Amino acid sequence: MIAETGHYALVLALGLALIQSFVPLIGARLRDAALMNVARSAALAQLLFVASSFVALVALHVTSDFSVANVYENSHSMKPLIYKITGVWGNHEGSMLLWVAILALFGGLLASVGNNLPLSLRAYVLSVQAWVASAFYLFILATSNPFLRIASPPIEGRDLNPVLQDIGLAVHPPMLYLGYVGFSISFSFAIAALIEGRIDAAWARWVRPWTLVAWIFLTLGIAMGSYWAYYELGWGGWWFWDPVENASLMPWLAGTALLHSALVMEKRNALKVWTILLSILTFSLSLLGTFLVRSGVLSSVHAFASDPTRGVFILMILCVFIGGSLVLYAARASSLKQGGLFAPISREGALVLNNLFLTTACATVFVGTLYPLGLEVLTGEKISVGAPFFNLTFGPLFVPLMIAVPFGPMLAWKRGDLVGAAQRLLAAGGAALVALALAWAWARGGSALAPLAIALAVFVIVGALSDLAERSALFRVPFATAVRRARGLPRSVWGTAFAHAGIGVALIGIVCETTWNSEYIGKIKPQDVAKVAGYELKLEGLTERQGPNYRELTALFDVSLDGQPLRPMTPSKRSFSTRGSSTTEAALLTRGASQLYISLGDMADDGAITVRIYHKPLVLLIWWGPVLMAFGGVLSLSDRRLRVGAPKPARALRGLQAAE
Amino acid sequence: MKRILAVMFALALTGLPAAYAVQPDEVMADPAKEARARVLSRELRCMVCQNQSIDDSDAPLARDLRVLVRERIAAGDSDTQVIDFLVARYGEFVLLRPRFEGQTLLLWLLTPLAFAGGAVALWLQVRRRSRNGGEAPASLTPEEEAKLAALMSADSKPERQGQP
Numbered sequence: 001m002i003a004e005t006g007h008y009a010l011v012l013a014l015g016l017a018l019i020q021s022f023v024p025l026i027g028a029r030l031r032d033a034a035l036m037n038v039a040r041s042a043a044l045a046q047l048l049f050v051a052s053s054f055v056a057l058v059a060l061h062v063t064s065d066f067s068v069a070n071v072y073e074n075s076h077s078m079k080p081l082i083y084k085i086t087g088v089w090g091n092h093e094g095s096m097l098l099w100v101a102i103l104a105l106f107g108g109l110l111a112s113v114g115n116n117l118p119l120s121l122r123a124y125v126l127s128v129q130a131w132v133a134s135a136f137y138l139f140i141l142a143t144s145n146p147f148l149r150i151a152s153p154p155i156e157g158r159d160l161n162p163v164l165q166d167i168g169l170a171v172h173p174p175m176l177y178l179g180y181v182g183f184s185i186s187f188s189f190a191i192a193a194l195i196e197g198r199i200d201a202a203w204a205r206w207v208r209p210w211t212l213v214a215w216i217f218l219t220l221g222i223a224m225g226s227y228w229a230y231y232e233l234g235w236g237g238w239w240f241w242d243p244v245e246n247a248s249l250m251p252w253l254a255g256t257a258l259l260h261s262a263l264v265m266e267k268r269n270a271l272k273v274w275t276i277l278l279s280i281l282t283f284s285l286s287l288l289g290t291f292l293v294r295s296g297v298l299s300s301v302h303a304f305a306s307d308p309t310r311g312v313f314i315l316m317i318l319c320v321f322i323g324g325s326l327v328l329y330a331a332r333a334s335s336l337k338q339g340g341l342f343a344p345i346s347r348e349g350a351l352v353l354n355n356l357f358l359t360t361a362c363a364t365v366f367v368g369t370l371y372p373l374g375l376e377v378l379t380g381e382k383i384s385v386g387a388p389f390f391n392l393t394f395g396p397l398f399v400p401l402m403i404a405v406p407f408g409p410m411l412a413w414k415r416g417d418l419v420g421a422a423q424r425l426l427a428a429g430g431a432a433l434v435a436l437a438l439a440w441a442w443a444r445g446g447s448a449l450a451p452l453a454i455a456l457a458v459f460v461i462v463g464a465l466s467d468l469a470e471r472s473a474l475f476r477v478p479f480a481t482a483v484r485r486a487r488g489l490p491r492s493v494w495g496t497a498f499a500h501a502g503i504g505v506a507l508i509g510i511v512c513e514t515t516w517n518s519e520y521i522g523k524i525k526p527q528d529v530a531k532v533a534g535y536e537l538k539l540e541g542l543t544e545r546q547g548p549n550y551r552e553l554t555a556l557f558d559v560s561l562d563g564q565p566l567r568p569m570t571p572s573k574r575s576f577s578t579r580g581s582s583t584t585e586a587a588l589l590t591r592g593a594s595q596l597y598i599s600l601g602d603m604a605d606d607g608a609i610t611v612r613i614y615h616k617p618l619v620l621l622i623w624w625g626p627v628l629m630a631f632g633g634v635l636s637l638s639d640r641r642l643r644v645g646a647p648k649p650a651r652a653l654r655g656l657q658a659a660e
Numbered sequence: 661m662k663r664i665l666a667v668m669f670a671l672a673l674t675g676l677p678a679a680y681a682v683q684p685d686e687v688m689a690d691p692a693k694e695a696r697a698r699v700l701s702r703e704l705r706c707m708v709c710q711n712q713s714i715d716d717s718d719a720p721l722a723r724d725l726r727v728l729v730r731e732r733i734a735a736g737d738s739d740t741q742v743i744d745f746l747v748a749r750y751g752e753f754v755l756l757r758p759r760f761e762g763q764t765l766l767l768w769l770l771t772p773l774a775f776a777g778g779a780v781a782l783w784l785q786v787r788r789r790s791r792n793g794g795e796a797p798a799s800l801t802p803e804e805e806a807k808l809a810a811l812m813s814a815d816s817k818p819e820r821q822g823q824p
Contacts, residue, residue, distance in 0.1 A: 235716055242711045298710070344786050352782060360775045367770045381763060384705045386713065386756030393771045522684045601683070610684060 003068050006056025007147040010097075013049040013104070014137035016042050020130035024123035036119050039126035040111045046133065047108030054088075054101045057146055061088050067153035070094060070146040076159035076578055078549040086169040087160045092294060092310075093146035095173060099290070100136045102174075102181045107133065110185060110210075117206060124192035125185075132184055135317045143310045159549065159578035168228030172221060176248055179218025180286040183255055185210040186262075187283035190276045191325055194332040204266035204275065209637055211262060211279075215255045216633040222248050223626035234584035234599040236614050238513075238622060241390040243298045246369040247289030253362035254282040257355045264351050268413060270340030271352070273333045278355075280329060284322040285362070291318050297373065343415040350408035350416070357401040364393050402456055402507070405500050406463025409493075410470070425459075428466050432459035443516075450515040453507060460504035464497040495636030499629045506625025509593070512618040519615075523608040533615035535596060536560050537569070542609065550574040552585075555600055555609065559589060566591075571598040571611075593620040682715065683723065688730050697730050700742055704729070705756050713756055725754075 020042035027035025057070070061084050066072040074091045075084060089098040107129045114122050140146070189207045193199040225248070230238040239245065258278040264271045292298055295311030342348040368385045375381050406428055410421035435458035439451035469475070471493060472486035518533040530537045540556040554572040558565065571587035589596040594617045601610030682701075688694040701715035706722035714722040714729075725746070732742045746754050758764045 237716060240711065240716075341789060356775070356778045356782065360771060360778060363774045364771045367767055371764075371767045375763060379763065382751070382753040383758045383764065384711070384753055384756050385758060385767065386705060386711055388703050388757035389767075392757065393768075397771070397775070521682055521687065 002056050002059050003065070003147040003149060006053045006060070007145065009049045009053040009056065010137065010141060010147075013046050013053065013100075014134060014141065016046040016049065017130045017134040017137055020046065021127055021134055025127045028120045028123045028127075031120070033119060036123035039123045039130075043104075043107040043111035043126050043129070046130075047104040050097075050101045050104040054097055057094060057097060058085060058088050060147075061085065064157065066155065066157050067149055068146075069148045069150050072150060072154055072157050074160050075157040076549055077156060079160065079165070080548055082167070082170065083160060083165045087164070089173050090160050090164045090169055093140070093144045095177075096136070096140050096144050096294065097146055098174065099177055099181060100133060100140065102177045103129070103133050103136065103184060106182060106185055106210075121189075121192055121196065121203075124195055125188045128188035128191045129184060132188075132321065135320070139310075139313050139317065143313050156578075159576065162550070162574065162576040162579065162581055162583045163232060165583075166228065166232055168224065168232065172225045172228055175217050175221030175224055177221075179214050179216075179221050179255075180248075180251060180289060182210065182214025182217060183251060183279075183283045183286050185214070186258065186279040187325070190279035191328065193276060193336075194325075194328050197332060197335050199272050199276065199336050201266055201269045204262050205641070207279070208259070208262045208266055211255065211258055212633050212637050215252075215259055216630045216637070218248070218252050218255060219626050219630045219633070222252060223623050223630075227623050230619075231586050231588060231597075232583070234586055235612065236517075236586075236597050236599075236616060238619075241368075241387045243369045244293055246365050247292045250362050250365050250369075251282055251285040251289060253358050253365065254278060254285050257358040257362070258282050260351045260354050260358075264340075264348050268340040268342065268348055270342060270348060272336050274355070276333065276336070277329060278359075280322075280325045284318075284325070285366075287318050287321060291315060292369070342413070345411065345418050346416040347408065347411045347413045350404065350411050353404055354401065354408065357397055357404075361394060361397045361401075364397065365390070368393070399456065402460050402503065405460050405503065406466070409464075409467045409496055409500075424470050425463055425466060428459050428462035431462040432456070434458075447515060450511050453511045457504040457507035457511070460507070461501045464500040464504070468493070468497050490639055490641070492636045492639040492641075495632040495634075495639070498632030498635060500632075502625045502628030502630075502632060504625070505621050505628055506623075509618050509621025509623075509625060513616050513622060516617045517614060520611075520613040523604060523610050525606075525608045530611065530613055532596070532613050533617075534561060535566075535615065537596075537598070537613060539609075539611075540568070542603075547574065549578065550576045553600070553603070555598075555611070557587070557598060559596065569596070569598055571600050573600045590620065593618045593624070595619050682726065686723070686726055686730065688734065693730075693733050696739065697726070697733055700729050700733075700739060701726055703743070703756055704746060705754050707750065707753060 020039055023042070024036050024039035027033070027038065060068050060071050061075055062081065064071065064075055064077045064084070066075075070091065070093050074087050074094070079087070087094075089095040107126060110122075110129070111126060114125075117125070186207050189203065189210075193203055222245075225245070226238045229240070230236060258275065261271050261275045261278055265275045291311075291314045295314050297311055340348070368389055372383050372385050375383060406425055407418070407421050410424050411417070432455040436451050436455035439454045440448075443451060468486060468489070471489055472482045474482040474486070476482075477485070520530050520532045522530060524530055524539050526539050526541050528539050530539075536559070538558045538560075540558055543554050543556070545552050545554065552572050552574045554570050557569040557571070559569055560566060567589060569587035569589050572585045573582055574585060575582040584599045586597055586599040594615070597614040597616060599612050601612065603609045682698075688697060698715060702713045704714045704725060706712045706714045706717035706719050706725065708719050708721050709717045712719075712722070714725045728746070729742055732745055737745065743755070752758065758767060760768050
């Protein structure tokens with residue numbers, strides 16, 4: 001009964017989405033307010049129905065109703081409650097349902113808070129949202145129905161993949177989807193602007209907060225996924241340039257570029273056509289990511305060809321939306337008026353440079369991810385494109401970009417003073433040189449690259465702080481005045497500083513982890529001592545115990561540094577009988593931003609066990625950086641100019657003039 | 661879902677208990693040679709896994725390849741010889757960094773081409789603008805000057821944010 005209700009709710013949501021796709025559009029054409037207002041109620045009702053459908057699937061998983069195929073294949077009655085819930089989106093059908101639920105959530109939010117939008121713009125935007133939603137409802141109902149029943153229900157489920165039975169699954173996919181799908185709003189705004197043929201700074205002010213929200217979630221989602229892989233997969237890697245990861249990195253790069261170009265549009269009314277294109281591209285890359293992950297095309301082109309229903313369906317959605325929006329763009333973009341002249345050396349110029357680097361980086365990831373697929377389809381040749389390729393091509397793009405980052409906020413709009421900006425960055429440059437010398441001396445020779453990269457990171461961090469110091473006139477006016485001025489700065493200025501500093505922080509982590517990582521790989525018996533980076537780890541003993549749906553082998557290590565005992569560490573291995581597979585639960589000991597990492601391998605007959613122990617200096621900075629960036633995004637989102645609501649478009653400006 | 665999918669795939673293929681990557685018994689006695697083996701391992705793909713290097717993978721094939729790389733190094737091969745040997749045996753697919761050749765031309769050249777193309781397009785745009793628009797915005801007409809003066813003296817001064 002619950003399954004059928006959920007299924008029916010999804011069908012009704014499709015019906016509502018179809019209404020929302022056309023009625024408001026006709027209303028906008030006829031300038032009929034009643035028809036245009038259908039968009040609002042339809043979006044809210046759609047949210048209600050998709051949410052009930054999603055809740056139905058959660059209920060089926062929680063109650064372990066194995067008569068539903070999706071529950072049978074991905075759940076187990078003994079599984080802890082939290083994993084019964086997160087298991088809902090730990091599979092193809094459920095994760096697509098989460099995808100459309102989040103899409104409906106964004107649509108509903110826009111419908112309920114978008115009262116200050118011009119009626120026709122809101123009608124167009126919600127219509128475009130409904131096109132996307134309809135396509136994906138059809139996809140789920142036609143090829144990936146999560147509510148299918150089994151004729152003769154089994155008594156026990158096949159359990160969720162053990163690797164996914166982790167708190168990471170509770171957080172990572174929803175965050176990532178909030179990011180992916182959130183970019184649909186800026187896409188819909190872009191399409192609406194192209195249809196209406198009108199775009200102004202007010203448009204950018206409406207789009208920016210939505211883009212920022214999506215960007216914040218995507219940033220946190222990617223960082224969370226990276227940390228999950230780091231502690232779950234057992235060899236301490238945190239980024240693999242895997243196509244599935246690249247699929248989330250591409251929208252992030254394009255979305256970051258979009259945030260910056262929308263800023264130029266909002267403040268200076270320039271780069272309109274480019275901002276529209278970026279909005280389209282960012283969401284297109286989100287769709288591409290969904291296609292890559294959900295069609296199975298990545299694991300093998302042949303697997304894709306042998307069961308093509310799903311893949312071909314998403315590919316069609318992809319072609320219609322990307323192709324359609326680009327055709328619309330080509331036809332209408334020239335009708336949008338360009339405005340806001342600026343000199344090459346200016347804030348706008350710096351943001352354009354940022355866009356050049358970010359889009360090139362995005363193109364690099366794009367070609368590296370899809371080239372092997374294309375080559376195999378065209379010639380049958382198989383090649384691999386992995387981490388060494390990306391390190392070689394992606395790295396050189398980020399170095400000049402990071403050098404340019406601190407200059408951007410220092411330059412004035414329209415026409416900037418590069419020499420002046422450089423003078424204000426003298427402190428940052430000095431700090432970078434000191435960092436270079438210290439890192440060099442500490443590393444005692446070795447690779448010159450690492451100290452240089454650390455110097456670059458310090459330059460970015462201190463440069464971001466210098467911007468705050470400059471604006472609050474620190475050291476030039478009495479301290480109390482400077483503090484008052486700093487508190488009076490727009491929140492977006494603080495946001496910029498945090499986000500930019502976050503990149504530097506992450507870079508320090510990346511450099512330290514890859515350069516000064518120490519490891520111990522060996523077979524040890526109880527009472528043996530392993531030494532890594534000055535730490536002594538003594539294996540006290542091994543114990544076995546029974547978990548809810550697995551057996552666990554736990555090792556107890558006494559850890560000490562220079563004779564001082566620290567907290568003991570307990571890495572373990574879990575064997576899941578239902579799927580006959582096992583996971584490593586690495587033990588982590590955090591000291592400041594550095595971590596000691598132990599994972600267990602196989603046990604030999606003589607009682608010795610393989611252990612891998614790593615000391616990863618400052619590794620946590622890799623994830624603190626993105627957290628800082630997301631925090632900067634939140635600060636920027638709370639900026640007064642966004643809180644007071646978007647201004648009325650051009651008409652309101654004329655009103656202001658009349659009141660002079 | 662990211663990396664986890666890859667792991668699902670790897671687990672499905674191997675179905676073996678996890679004992680990750682380099683095993684103690686594989687490590688070479690000479691630290692310099694072992695270091696070379698590790699660097700090479702990161703460039704080589706475990707062909708039954710999804711996008712994992714043999715240094716990261718726990719599949720039996722990855723282990724065989726790691727042992728093979730170490731055997732070649734022990735036999736006195738240079739790094740290029742080891743790579744050539746593996747490519748001759750397993751094809752280009754084994755390289756995580758494809759060689760620069762005919763079929764990978766676009767792969768390697770796209771980044772510099774995209775960057776250069778973007779830079780040239782920007783430069784042309786700047787040049788066209790400075791030719792069309794002359795020296796930035798034109799100066800104000802007398803009426804505009806008067807209007808501006810009136811606005812500036814009014815109570816509601818326009819807010820200026822974020823200017824250094």
